[in-house]
Amino acid sequence: MARWLACRGGHLGKFGCTCASLHSKLGIADISSVLRSRRLRWYGHVERAIGSINSITKLQLPGNRGRGRPKKSWSECVKKDIKECGLTNVDPLDGAAWRRCVKTGRLLPTPVSGNPAAV
Template sequence: MGVNLATDLQRLRRNDRAMIRWICGAKPQDETPSETLHAKLGLVDIVSVLWSCRLRWYGHVERASGCINTITKMQLPGSRGRGRPRKSWMECVRKDIKVCGLTSVNPLDRAAWKRGVTTSRLLPTPVSGTPAAV
C-alpha cells in the first residue's frame, strides 16, 4: 500500500480542525472559519508546524560534527532499481527550504537559522504547498 502525502496532509488538517473546533466548542453548523479559531487560540496551521520541526532538525544535522552528518552526505555504491525512487528526507527538506523562503539563510549560523525558521512558521501556510506571497 503506497503512501499518499496529499491524502495524509488532508487527514492531518481535518483532524487538526476537528480538535480545534472541539476545544473552542464550535459546531460545524456555526460556519466559523478555522482561521478564526486558530487565531483565537493563538495557533498556526499544523503543516507549518511540521515544516518548522523538519527544518529545525535539518539545522541540527548540518551543524553536527558526529556520524549523523557523515551519514546524510554518504554516497551509496551501485545502481538504483527500476521506476521512480522514493522521496527522500532531503528532498522534503529542500522543498521546505524553498517554500519557507530560507534559501539565503545558512543553517550553520544557528541564530540566523533559528530566526528564519521561526519567522517562516509565522507566515500563512499555503494550502497547496506552493510558496506564500510575502
C-alpha cells in the same frame, strides 16, 4: 483540539464554524507550518553536527531501487521547505541566524512599527 471544540455535539455545520476560523480565533498554527519549522530546525541541528551524523545524510546506498516512483526523502522535503521559506541565503552552520529565520519563516526582519518613510 479545535475539531473537538467545533464538533461538540456534532454541530459544526449548524453554527457555521470551520476549523480554519477556530484556528485563527484560538491562535493555533497550521499543522503543515509547524511540521515545516520543526523539520528545518532539525536540519540545522544535523548540519551543525560533527562526524558520522552529518556524513550519513550524504550516504548513497548501493544497489537498484524498486519499480515505480521513488518515495520522497527527508532531504527533498527539507530542500522544498528551504525554498518555500526563502532561506536559501542563510547558512545553517550559523546557529543563531538559522534559528531566527526558521522561527519567523522568512529571511527579512519583522517590520518596525511607526512611520515606514522615516526608516
